[in-house]
Amino acid sequence: MVEVQIVKIDIPEGCNVILGMAHFIKTVEDLYEALVNAVPDVKFGIGFCESSGPCLVRCEGNDEEMKNSAAHYALELACGHAFIIFMKKAYPINVLTKIRNVPEGCCIYAATANPLEVIVTETNQGRGILGVIDGMKSKGIETEQDVKARKGFLRKIGYKL
Numbered sequence: 001m002v003e004v005q006i007v008k009i010d011i012p013e014g015c016n017v018i019l020g021m022a023h024f025i026k027t028v029e030d031l032y033e034a035l036v037n038a039v040p041d042v043k044f045g046i047g048f049c050e051s052s053g054p055c056l057v058r059c060e061g062n063d064e065e066m067k068n069s070a071a072h073y074a075l076e077l078a079c080g081h082a083f084i085i086f087m088k089k090a091y092p093i094n095v096l097t098k099i100r101n102v103p104e105g106c107c108i109y110a111a112t113a114n115p116l117e118v119i120v121t122e123t124n125q126g127r128g129i130l131g132v133i134d135g136m137k138s139k140g141i142e143t144e145q146d147v148k149a150r151k152g153f154l155r156k157i158g159y160k161l
Contacts, residue, residue, distance in 0.1 A: 002123055004130070007076050009084070009116040012069055016092050018085040018111045019118065019132065024104040025050060027083060028058040034098040035087065036062075042095070044087035047074025051081045051126065063088070079120060079127045081106070093159075110134045 011017050022031075028048040035042050045066030048058045057074045061067035066086040073084050087095070092111030099105060110116055114135030121130050142150070154160040 002121055004119065004121050006133075007073070007118045007120050009073055009118060011113060011116065012066065012086060015066065015086045015088050016090075016111065016113045017116060018087070018092055018096070018099065018108060019116070019129075020083050020099070020108040021081055021106040021129070022048070022083055022102065022104045023081050023106055025053075025058070027081070027102065027104050028060045030102045030104065031083060031085065031099065032060045034102050035085070035090075035095055038095040038098040039090040042087055042090040044085055044090075045070035046083060046085050047071045048083040049074050049077065049079055049081060077118060077120060077127070077129070079129050082129060 009017060009019075028046055031046050031048070035044050043063040043066065045061030045063055045068065046059060047070035050056050050058055057071050059067055059071040059074070061070065066088070069086050070084050074082065077084065096108065096111055099108065109118070109129060110132045112134050117133040119130040119132065121128055151160065
């Protein structure tokens with residue numbers, strides 16, 4: 001028997017979230033190091049689902065609120081070796097390369113500040129992530145005015161000259 005459900009991730013105000021999959025108990029420590037090595041003053045919390053042995057949610061971070069949120073949602077997901085990171089004072093673009101270089105990392109499902117829903121399936125063995133809904137449905141194709149607004153925004157936040 002297979003069940004499918006949606007786990008809605010409520011992202012704390014001003015945060016971004018990264019959802020991924022890894023494969024080893026030391027993942028939570030290695031993700032911690034990757035984040036602070038990428039952006040030393042980043043504030044974050046990590047929840048990591050252990051899928052063997054005691055099958056606990058391992059959590060780390062340097063911000064208690066985000067650490068608690070990450071632990072809560074990791075347990076709600078309860079998908080083998082999934083990890084979730086909530087962070088402030090950095091964007092995913094600042095840390096994704098370091099996270100991808102964590103040796104036990106497998107994949108990243110989402111890196112966003114948009115509303116996020118995770119499609120989870122459950123079998124007799126356990127649970128897994130089928131995919132994510134990141135943000136809203138596209139409404140059309142950008143116009144010249146939209147292009148100017150996009151480029152202006154990137155310059156305003158310092159990502160383009």
